Amino acid sequence: MAGKIASVEEVEVSKPVEAQKPPSSVDGHAFGALVYIFGILIAAIIFIVKKDDPYVKYHAAQAIVFDIAVIIVSFIISILAIFVVFIFMFLGLFSPAIFLLGFASFWVVWIAIMVFSLALLLLRLFFAWKAYQGTKFRLPILSGFVDKMVAN
Secondary structure (H helix, E strand, O other): OOOOOOOOOOOOOOOOOOOOOOOOOHHHHHHHHHHHHHOHHHHHHHHHHOOOOHHHHHHHHHHHHHHHHHHHHHHHHHHHHHHHHHHHHHHOOOOHHHHHHHHHHHHHHHHHHHHHHHHHHHHHHHHHHHHHHOOOOOOOOOHHHHHHHHHO
């Protein structure tokens, strides 16, 4: 009884494995919303960094395609607006009435651009809200491009 020492075996305690978050986690929803709010650069970075999360990758691709479409449409609208205003202004050199029409066309174009910008802001906020809720929605004309980006 006296002098007996019990031997203690060393047992390796395994560390708990971190639970992987499902693709539709709160973080995924937050990243899905952020890509719509912050635009094409952040969407491209998140598309590359979060490529293992299909939900985030889908929304990042959709935000990238949406932003490219907005850039193209904005460019076309800008060229048309400049053309219309300058044509009226140039023709206004020959007639005061046409000059006034050109001056008025500038303000009409300016108001149209402001309405377009407000509509884009509201769309971005709506898309972010839907992505944060976990909705995987598809934009009608752009979804084919999004599917190709996500497939690769």
